Amino acid sequence: QVQLVESGGGLVQAGGSLRLSCVASGRTFSNHAVAWFRQAPGKEREFVGALLWSSGRLSYADSVKGRFTISRDNARSTVYLQMNSLEPEDTAVYYCAVRNYYYSQSHYDYGTWGQGTQVTVSS
Numbered sequence: 001q002v003q004l005v006e007s008g009g010g011l012v013q014a015g016g017s018l019r020l021s022c023v024a025s026g027r028t029f030s031n032h033a034v035a036w037f038r039q040a041p042g043k044e045r046e047f048v049g050a051l052l053w054s055s056g057r058l059s060y061a062d063s064v065k066g067r068f069t070i071s072r073d074n075a076r077s078t079v080y081l082q083m084n085s086l087e088p089e090d091t092a093v094y095y096c097a098v099r100n101y102y103y104s105q106s107h108y109d110y111g112t113w114g115q116g117t118q119v120t121v122s123s
Contacts, residue, residue: 002027002112004096008081009117017084020117022096024077029053033103034079035110036070038092038119048094050103051079059103064090086121093118 008020022034035050049060051070058070069082079096094117097110104110 002029002032002098004098004112004114006094006096006114006117009094009119011120011122012086014087014121014123016086016121017082018086018119020081020083020094020096020119022079022081022114024098028077029072029079029098031101032098033101034072035097035099035103036079036081036094037097037107037110038090038094039116040092043092045095045107046092047105047107048081050105052103061105083119086119088121088123091119091121 002024003026005023012018032053033050034053036048037045038048039045047061048064049070051058067085071080095113097113099110
């Protein structure tokens with residue numbers, strides 16, 4: 001069973017950057033889809049992007065394409081979310097999640113989640 005821990009959130013001004021980390025423990029990533037979601041107050045959890053660990057295939061939500069980038073460090077069993085050109089609308093708690101084999105854009109399809117990390121973008 002994979003356990004996930006996110007880190008890297010914080011307060012940043014609009015236009016700034018942050019890099020979030022999602023570290024796996026208990027079991028390393030293998031045939032997993034590792035996804036990032038975010039949830040703003042009063043809103044449903046929203047798909048941000050995902051990585052298929054075995055192939056390296058990436059997918060992003062339209063709202064973050066060109067601004068956010070997912071990458072990985074195999075040796076550290078870590079997935080990163082590099083966030084550039086941040087906007088106040090990006091303010092949310094960011095979560096990573098895993099499921100087997102293929103990613104889904106629905107948070108209901110993921111059974112393993114990290115604790116989340118707060119990202120606040122000031123205008």
